Structures are given as C-alpha cells and as structure tokens.
Amino acid sequence: MAVSRLASSSSSLSKLLLRPLPAPPFSRSFSAIASDDDGTVLTIETSVPFTGHKIDPPSRSVDTTRNELLSFFHDMSVMRRMEIAADSLYKAKLIRGFCHLYDGQEAVAIGMEAAITKRDSIITAYRDHCTFLGRGGTLVEVFSELMGRRSGCSKGKGGSMHFYKKEAGFYGGHGIVGAQIPLGCGLAFAQKYSKDETVTFALYGDGAANQGQLFEALNMSALWDLPVILVCENNHYGMGTAEWRASKSPAYYKRGDYVPGLKVDGMDVLAVKQACKFAKEHALKNGPIILEMDTYRYHGHSMSDPGSTYRTRDEISGVRQERDPIERVRKLILTYEISSASELKDIEKGIRKEVDEAIRQAKESPMPDPSELFTNVYVKGFGVEAFGADRKEVKAVLP
Amino acid sequence: MALRGLGRRISIGKRCFSSASEVEKRPRDGKQINLFSAINQALHIALETDSRAYVFGEDVGFGGVFRCTTGLADRFGRNRVFNTPLCEQGIAGFAIGLAAMGNRAIAEIQFADYIYPAFDQIVNEAAKFRYRSGNQFNCGGLTIRSPYGAVGHGGHYHSQSPEAFFCHVPGLKVVIPRSPQQAKGLLLACIRDPNPVVFFEPKWLYRLAVEEVPERDYMLPLSQAEVIRQGSDITLVGWGAQLSVLERACDEAAKDGISCELIDLRTLIPWDKETVEASVRKTGRLLVSHEAPVTGGFGAEISASIAERCFLRHGLQLEAPVARICGLDTPFPLVYEPFYMPTKNKVLDAIKATVNY
Numbered sequence: 214m215a216v217s218r219l220a221s222s223s224s225s226l227s228k229l230l231l232r233p234l235p236a237p238p239f240s241r242s243f244s245a246i247a248s249d250d251d252g253t254v255l256t257i258e259t260s261v262p263f264t265g266h267k268i269d270p271p272s273r274s275v276d277t278t279r280n281e282l283l284s285f286f287h288d289m290s291v292m293r294r295m296e297i298a299a300d301s302l303y304k305a306k307l308i309r310g311f312c313h314l315y316d317g318q319e320a321v322a323i324g325m326e327a328a329i330t331k332r333d334s335i336i337t338a339y340r341d342h343c344t345f346l347g348r349g350g351t352l353v354e355v356f357s358e359l360m361g362r363r364s365g366c367s368k369g370k371g372g373s374m375h376f377y378k379k380e381a382g383f384y385g386g387h388g389i390v391g392a393q394i395p396l397g398c399g400l401a402f403a404q405k406y407s408k409d410e411t412v413t414f415a416l417y418g419d420g421a422a423n424q425g426q427l428f429e430a431l432n433m434s435a436l437w438d439l440p441v442i443l444v445c446e447n448n449h450y451g452m453g454t455a456e457w458r459a460s461k462s463p464a465y466y467k468r469g470d471y472v473p474g475l476k477v478d479g480m481d482v483l484a485v486k487q488a489c490k491f492a493k494e495h496a497l498k499n500g501p502i503i504l505e506m507d508t509y510r511y512h513g514h515s516m517s518d519p520g521s522t523y524r525t526r527d528e529i530s531g532v533r534q535e536r537d538p539i540e541r542v543r544k545l546i547l548t549y550e551i552s553s554a555s556e557l558k559d560i561e562k563g564i565r566k567e568v569d570e571a572i573r574q575a576k577e578s579p580m581p582d583p584s585e586l587f588t589n590v591y592v593k594g595f596g597v598e599a600f601g602a603d604r605k606e607v608k609a610v611l612p
Numbered sequence: 613m614a615l616r617g618l619g620r621r622i623s624i625g626k627r628c629f630s631s632a633s634e635v636e637k638r639p640r641d642g643k644q645i646n647l648f649s650a651i652n653q654a655l656h657i658a659l660e661t662d663s664r665a666y667v668f669g670e671d672v673g674f675g676g677v678f679r680c681t682t683g684l685a686d687r688f689g690r691n692r693v694f695n696t697p698l699c700e701q702g703i704a705g706f707a708i709g710l711a712a713m714g715n716r717a718i719a720e721i722q723f724a725d726y727i728y729p730a731f732d733q734i735v736n737e738a739a740k741f742r743y744r745s746g747n748q749f750n751c752g753g754l755t756i757r758s759p760y761g762a763v764g765h766g767g768h769y770h771s772q773s774p775e776a777f778f779c780h781v782p783g784l785k786v787v788i789p790r791s792p793q794q795a796k797g798l799l800l801a802c803i804r805d806p807n808p809v810v811f812f813e814p815k816w817l818y819r820l821a822v823e824e825v826p827e828r829d830y831m832l833p834l835s836q837a838e839v840i841r842q843g844s845d846i847t848l849v850g851w852g853a854q855l856s857v858l859e860r861a862c863d864e865a866a867k868d869g870i871s872c873e874l875i876d877l878r879t880l881i882p883w884d885k886e887t888v889e890a891s892v893r894k895t896g897r898l899l900v901s902h903e904a905p906v907t908g909g910f911g912a913e914i915s916a917s918i919a920e921r922c923f924l925r926h927g928l929q930l931e932a933p934v935a936r937i938c939g940l941d942t943p944f945p946l947v948y949e950p951f952y953m954p955t956k957n958k959v960l961d962a963i964k965a966t967v968n969y
Contacts, residue, residue, distance in 0.1 A: 309765040310946055361947035372767055372946040388769035389726065390698055423697040425729070451698055453671060459697040522674075586948040590941070 252279055255549060259484035260541075266466050268473035268502070271491040275483040279551040281327065285482050286542045289319040290561055292343040293539060294568045295352060296512070299342065299359060302572070303516045308359045312373045314512040315343040317480075320538035321446055321506045322347040324485025325414060329493060332409065336384040336397045337416035339374035340446075340510075344416070348383035350376065352571030353578075362578035369581045370589075382411075391417060391424030394443065398430045401441035401496075412440040412496045414489070420451025422465050431501065435472050438500035442492040443469070445505045446479065452514040453523040466505035479506030480536040509536065642793070642824040647817045650792035650825045651680045651757075654799040655718065657829045659688045662716055665803070667693045669703060669720025677722060678759055678818050704730035704756065708738050708808075711751035716803055724760035724812060725772045738808040739783030752806035757799070759815035760788075761853050761903055762953060766815075767946040773852075773904035773939070778810050779881045779913065785809040786880040787834060788851040792823040797832030798878065805834055814853035821856075837884035839891065843873035845967055846897040849888055849914060851877045854901050854954065861959035870967050880910055885917055892922045896931035897966050901954050906938035932969035935962045 256274050263270035296316040302308045315322070318340070325335070326347045337344050342355055350366055358365025359373055366376050367386075375386040384400060387393040397415025404411045421427065422445055434441045445465040449456050456463040466474030473495070477488040485506065492502050509532045513520025520529070546552050645653070659665045667684055673695045675682035685693040696703050700721055707719035721727045727734075734756065742750035762771045778786045787802050787809055789795035795813065802809040840855070841862060850858045855876055862872040873891050877883055892898050898918055900911035915934040922930050937954045945952050 310767045311770065369947060370945065374767070374769070388767075389728075420698045423699050423702075425699060425701050453674070454695060458695065580947060583948070583951060586940070586942060586945055586951050590943070 254278055255282075257483055257545065259487065260478045260481045260536075261484075263484070263488065264466070264476040266464075266469070266474035266476075266503075267471075268475065268495070270475055271487055273484070273487075275487045277483060277486075279549065282542060282546055282549070282551060285323055285327070286539065286546060286557065287560055287564070288323050288347070289482070289539045289542065290564050291352070291567070292316070292319045292322065292346055294561075294564050295346065295355060296342065298568050298572060299356075300512070300516065302356070302359065307576070308373065309361070310372050311339070312359065312516040313340040313514065314516070315340050315510065317511040317532070317537070318446060318448060318506075318508045319343055320482040320485050320541075321416075321444075321479050321508055323538075324482040325444075325489045327482075327486040328489035329412070329414070331381045333411045333493070334382040334384055334397075334400045334404070334413040335416070336387070336393045336400060336413065338387055338390065338393055338418060338421065340418075341376045341386045342373070345376040345378060345383060345386070348378050348381040350378055350381075350383075352568060353574045356572050356575035357578045360575060360578075361580060362575060363581050364575065364578040368585065370585065391421040391426050393417065394421070394424075394427050395430040395433075397443070398434045398439055398441050398501075401434065401439040401501075402437065405438075405440055410497060412442060412493050414442045414444055416444045416446055418451065419445060419447040419449060419456045419463070419465060420454070420459065422447075422468060423460060431469050431472050431503075434501040435469075440496040441501050442489070442496050443472075443501060443503045445503065446508055447505050448508050448510045450510075450514070450523065453518065455523065464505075466503050469501070469503045472501050472503055474503035474505060476505045476507065479508030480532075480538045480541065482538055482542060641828065642826040644822050645792055645825050646819050647789075647792045647795055647813065647821045648679045648819070650796040650823075651799060651813060652682055652684075653825070653827070654796040654803075655681060655684055656687070658716065658718065658800060658803045659684065659692060661829065664714065665692070665716035665718060666710065667718045667720070668696050668707075670696060670698055670722045672720055676720065678815065680757075680813075680818075681720070699729075700726050701729040701733055704733035705737065707754055707756065708733060708741070708751045711738075711753035711808070712741065712749055714753065716753040716755070717751075718755045718757065718803060721756060721758040723770055723772075723815075724758040724774050725769045727756075727758055727774060730756075731777065734778070734784065734808075734810065735781050739781045741783075741808075743783060750806070751808050754808040755799075755803045755811055756809070757811045757813060759818070760812040761814045761816055762944070762949060763816045764949070766944070766949075768944050771944045771949070773812075773902065775810075775812055775880055775902075776904055776908060776910045779910050781881075783808070784881065785834060786812070787878065788812045788814070788880060789878070790814070790852055790855045790876050791817070791821050793825045794832060794876075794878070796825055797830050798834070800829065801831040801834050804831065812852065816853045817856075832878075835879045835882045835884055837878055837887040838876045839873060839887065840876050841872065841874035843871040843895065845871045845895055846899060846963055847873045847875060847888070847891040847895045848899050848901065848959075848963075849875045849877055849911075850901045851880065852903075854903055857954065857956050858901055858959060860956045861963060864956070864960050865963045868964065870963060872963065877914075883914070885921070888914065888918060889921050892918055892930070896929065897969075898922075898930070899935040899937065899959070899962055899966060901937040901959055903939050903954060905941045906936050907941050909936070909938050911936040911938055932966045935966050937962050 254276050256276050259273040262273045293316050296314045303312045322343045354366040361369045363369050374388045377385040394415050397413050401413040451459050466476045478484045488504055495502050672681040673685045703719050707717040710717040738751050761773050785807050787798050789798045802811050848858050865872050900914050937959045940952050
C-alpha cells in the first residue's frame with residue numbers, strides 16, 4: 214500500500230480514540246474487542262445494498278477501523294492529486310502519447326487493495342496509474358514511466374498504458390480492449406494449480422464488456438472453477454459512447470449468465486472492500502464471479518477527450534457533489550470525529566508536496582539508453598540489420 | 613505468346629508515363645482539403661450513388677475519432693450510418709454477411725492496431741468466400757477502412773502498420789493512398805470494386821496533407837502503381853505516408869547528382885509488378901521503404917519478385933542488391949519512435965550506398 218504512516222502524521226489520533234463518540238446517523242455497533250492497535254471496530258453501512266445475480270449478496274454493514282478510514286482518505290487523495298498532476302504534465306507536453314486518467318474511480322482501487330493481499334494478482338486495461346499505486350508502486354515510478362524515463366516501472370519503455378509490478382502481483386497495463394481478461398483467467402488457473410489460496414482480479418470496462426473474448430474467458434473459468442474475479446469498472450461511457458447505446462443489457466453483473474454477479478457502488482470504498490472480500494471467498498470455493506463497480510470518471514476517456522461532448526457538465530459536477538469517493542470518506546471521518554477538517558487539509562497539503570517532489574525527482578531521471586530499443590524483444594536479441602552511411606556496417610548484433 | 617509479350621510491353625509503356633497523363637487529365641475543379649475531408653467526401657459520394665451502401669464502426673455516428681465520417685449519419689440516417697459496439701471480430705463478420713447479401717458494407721476499424729480480432733474473419737471468411745462457394749456467393753461489397761501508421765506519439769498500439777499480414781492472403785485487395793486526392797479516388801474505387809478490400813489510411817496525414825481535390829465523383833485504378841517522379845539512377849518504391857519521406861530523400865539525393873525515380877505502389881495486392889519492373893530495368897537499382905518492420909514486411913515480396921524478374925535480362929540487370937529501409941524488428945516503440953522509423957537520412961544513406969555499390 215502506498216504510504217499509510219498515519220499514526221505518526223496525525224498525533225491527535227490517539228487522543229480521539231479515547232473520546233466518546235456522538236451517535237452517528239448510520240447504525241453501527243461498538244465491538245468491545247479492540248482489533249490490534251487500531252482501536253475500536255466501526256460498522257458502517259454502504260450507500261446502497263448490493264444486488265446479486267444468482268448469488269445471495271453480502272451484508273451492507275461493513276467493518277472498518279479509524280485507521281483504515283484515514284488510510285483510505287490519504288491513499289485516495291494521493292491518487293487524485295497524482296492524476297491531476299499528470300493532467301498538467303500532459304498539457305505541458307512532458308507526457309506524450311496517450312494518458313487515461315482514473316480520477317473519480319479511486320475507490321475501486323483502494324477498496325480492492327483493502328480486501329486482498331499482494332499475493333493475489335490484479336490485471337487491468339490501460340487506466341492503470343492508480344491501480345499500480347495501490348499495488349505498492351511509488352509516485353516517482355509513476356511519473357517517470359509517464360514521462361518515459363529510466364526510473365519508470367517499465368524502464369520508460371511502456372508509458373502510461375503499460376505499468377507493471379511483478380513482485381506485487383500487478384500484471385498491468387494493457388492497450389487492447391478486453392485482451393487482458395483471458396490473461397486474467399490464465400493467471401487464476403496457475404494460482405489454483407499451485408494451491409496457494411490466492412485469486413486474480415481481472416478488471417475491464419463497460420466498453421470491453423461486449424468483446425467476444427470476455428465470454429470465452431467466462432466459459433473457461435466457469436468450466437474449470439478458476440479463482441478469478443472479473444471486475445467490470447462501469448463508468449458508463451466507453452470512450453464517448455454511453456452504455457445504453459453500446460449494450461443491449463447494461464446490467465454487466467448479469468452478463469455472466471451462469472456466472473454469479475454482484476452490483477456494487479464503486480464510489481463507496483467500503484462497499485468495494487466488502488464486495489472484494491466476499492468475492493475472494495467465493496472464488497476460492499466456487500469459481501468465477503463478476504463484480505460490477507458502478508463508478509465514474511471525471512476526466513474524458515483520455516487526455517485527447519474533453520469529456521464534455523457526450524455528457525453534460527451538470528452530470529459531471531453532480532456526481533462530484535453527490536458521490537465523490539474522497540468526500541464520502543471525509544464525511545465519515547468528520548462524523549466519527551476521527552480527525553478534524555483542518556487536519557485533513559494538512560494531510561492534503563502534505564500530499565501535494567509529496568507529489569510535487571516525486572515529479573521533480575522523476576524529471577531528473579534520464580531517458581533510457583538508445584540500446585534499450587532493442588532489448589527484451591526476445592530473451593536474447595537475434596541481431597538486427599542497420600545501415601551505416603557507407604554500407605560497410607551492414608549488420609549489427611544488438612543486445 | 614509473342615503477341616501477349618508485345619501487348620505487355622505496350623501497356624508497360626503507357627503505365628510508365630501514367631503520372632504525366634494523369635496530371636494533364638486532372639482538371640482544376642477542386643478545393644484545398646485535407647485527407648480526412650477527402651475521405652469524407654468519398655464516403656458521401658459512395659452513399660449517395662448507391663442506396664445499398666452502409667458505413668459503420670466504432671464512433672462513426674458523430675463523425676469518428678478522425679472526423680472521416682462527419683455528416684454521414686445526419687444526411688443518410690442512422691439506418692445506414694451507425695455505431696457498433698466495441699467488438700472488431702463482430703464488426704468484420706457482420707460486414708461480411710451484409711456484403712454477402714449484395715450490399716456495400718464499409719466497415720471502419722478504429723485503429724489498424726485493433727484489427728487482429730477481426731483477422732480470422734477477414735482471412736478465412738472474406739477472402740475465401742467466392743472461392744469456396746464456387747462463385748455462388750461473394751463479399752465483394754466489403755471494404756474495411758482503417759487508420760494505420762505512425763503518428764509521432766502513438767506508441768505500441770496506435771502506430772502499427774499491419775499491411776503485410778493482409779498481403780499474404782489471396783482473395784483480398786490491400787490499398788493505401790498517399791494523399792487526399794489519391795485517397796478519394798482510390799477509396800471510391802475500392803468501395804465499387806467487386807472484391808473485398810482492406811483500405812489503410814495513413815493517420816499522420818489526416819490533417820497534415822492538404823491538396824487540391826476535385827469535388828466530383830472520380831475513381832483511380834486499382835492494381836496500378838504510379839510513377840510520381842521520373843529518374844534514371846535508382847527506383848524508390850513506397851506507399852502511404854512514407855512517400856513524403858522518400859520524396860524529401862529524392863530531393864536531397866538530387867543535390868548529389870543522383871536522379872531518383874519514385875513509385876507509389878497504391879495497391880499492395882495485387883500489385884503492379886510491370887510498372888516497377890520496367891522502372892528497375894531502366895535504372896538498374898531498387899530501394900523499397902515502409903514503416904512496418906523489415907523482416908517479413910511487404911518490401912520483402914517486392915524485393916524477391918524484382919530479383920526474380922530483373923536479375924539478368926535482355927542485357928539490363930540489377931546493379932546492386934535491393935535495399936529495404938524499413939522499421940526495425942522491434943515492437944513499435946514509445947520513446948524510441950525516431951530511432952525506429954525509416955527516416956529521410958536512412959533512406960538517403962541507402963540511396964548513396966546503392967548507387968555507389
């Protein structure tokens with residue numbers, strides 16, 4: 214998890230743990246048992262109940278702790294700040310190529326991480342900056358890779374769409390829509406084979422939900438009871454096409470037919486956490502399950518898309534006001550008096566500095582060496598023909 | 613046999629100077645427009661002149677990501693110009709079926725990099741339909757248009773040149789225009805050609821290339837290469853956006869006294885071997901250039917065919933090995949694009965090396 218050193222950053226936290234809490238608007242119960250050193254367990258209801266397809270949905274009461282809520286706030290704010298900074302870097306032409314931003318959808322990445330371990334695998338499409346961060350990637354690695362520098366997670370050779378982190382089970386970062394889904398099922402097969410009680414989360418979008426390979430993958434995973442959780446991050450627009458114009462049935466959690474599904478409010482990090490925990494348990498026992506995360510992206514599809522030609526600005530600002538994932542957690546924190554508004558502001562200021570510092574470091578990183586153009590095509594290069602000016606150097610064997 | 617040979621020599625003669633006669637025939641009735649506007653005009657004309665023509669693909673309704681389909685949905689209605697969901701294999705198969713019923717199906721694959729899910733449909737269903745049904749059925753009305761090629765910052769999946777994969781399939785035609793005026797005429801010819809055609813549009817030129825394009829309905833012949841510059845020392849063959857690179861190399865070579873003949877292949881299969889052969893028999897040297905990786909690229913086919921035909925013949929022969937200046941044998945890179953591309957200087961080096969062989 215990207216920086217969660219909150220106990221040290223918020224000194225008044227320990228004081229708050231001892232103060233009695235006023236009755237909150239949500240129903241909750243105290244647990245007399247303190248969980249580790251995190252203090253009391255809070256039980257909070259999700260925004261809406263889960264809807265199940267061929268499965269009994271989990272309870273909408275989610276257990277969490279104060280530390281966890283603060284870490285949610287911090288981590289989602291880092292992601293939000295990072296994406297906004299990437300926007301500015303792109304406009305300043307320091308990032309070239311394509312850049313697909315995740316702001317608005319942070320709860321999906323964070324909630325998922327809260328429910329799983331780094332031994333579980335995640336594979337996603339190209340909107341992967343925040344997923345990478347959630348898997349333990351650092352801001353410097355993110356910005357370096359975006360700017361094509363050597364210290365990037367893919368050595369600067371991948372760019373925005375191709376982030377990977379092997380040691381944390383993050384399999385990237387894929388450009389072709391829907392292609393990562395059968396890959397995810399393959400990962401799950403390997404996990405089942407090695408009997409290590411881990412699962413794979415294969416993420417895709419509402420646009421990819423109409424690709425044939427999704428249904429091929431669903432059939433294979435169901436046939437072989439693979440521990441794969443297919444997560445449809447439904448932000449309601451496939452590039453500029455609204456879901457109802459692309460899909461006969463936009464109820465993506467039902468599209469698995471014989472594969473059970475769950476519809477989740479993807480803007481509520483606690484709902485995401487609950488759903489992912491439930492899904493992991495299910496997948497280990499019974500095989501595949503689909504999670505449809507009802508989420509939203511504030512930016513357009515990519516930096517080339519203003520995002521306002523196919524949806525109204527009112528819609529975007531409406532979602533920002535009513536359903537923003539960070540604001541939701543902020544309200545919870547303030548209601549439960551876990552922290553004060555000014556302390557949260559301080560956290561945000563600290564994050565801004567952290568992000569700026571990471572950008573500064575990333576800018577200092579050099580571009581990859583030209584010889585890297587030829588590395589890793591095969592395990593070892595097989596030699597390339599390149600012409601010199603006098604044709605005497607016709608062949609060059611490159612690494 | 614002798615008569616046929618005679619006929620071929622005559623037609624070669626005509627084709628060699630086709631560029632000159634085409635220039636004469638070109639009337640001044642056009643406006644300066646760019647590539648996507650030229651393609652847009654061609655599509656408007658295609659739908660206007662054939663009530664059973666349809667245009668569909670991802671996001672074509674509002675005009676498409678490159679504006680090639682603007683105005684079509686408004687003018688011809690959503691029953692003839694419509695969006696498909698995100699499913700290339702489905703789009704291709706659907707288009708083949710539509711064409712099999714005698715319609716003109718003009719399908720768009722949003723980027724050539726995404727054409728691979730549709731590859732099976734194109735190779736196995738479209739290309740072989742007429743053949744395996746003994747001419748009972750065909751999907752000649754099928755035209756698949758797709759933006760291809762580097763664009764400066766496209767990276768792995770927005771820059772590929774997959775033309776070589778399709779050139780390996782008998783039954784298909786592959787056509788690539790170099791400029792707006794060419795694109796409009798070639799696209800209309802492809803749409804009306806009774807064979808399935810894959811039409812690759814150089815995306816770098818969508819906005820950059822501006823040319824005078826006649827507003828009327830006109831077609832350019834398929835399987836006919838065009839000699840766009842006469843020369844005597846070396847023949848350069850290319851297509852699409854690469855031609856502008858080759859042209860600049862020709863200009864620089866001219867400063868060194870090397871006279872280059874430049875040929876735009878236009879149709880890659882079935883390709884115009886005669887024109888290229890006649891040119892090489894004149895100059896004795898050949899250089900082929902394309903953005904796709906060199907190994908297995910279409911330049912290999914041209915090189916092998918010309919070597920077969922021009923090795924030693926009637927006293928005229930190849931003076932130097934055929935040079936191929938192409939993309940490197942790596943995936944299309946992100947930050948390394950300038951190194952990967954077959955740039956003007958690489959071409960120039962090869963021209964000089966070949967001439968001085």
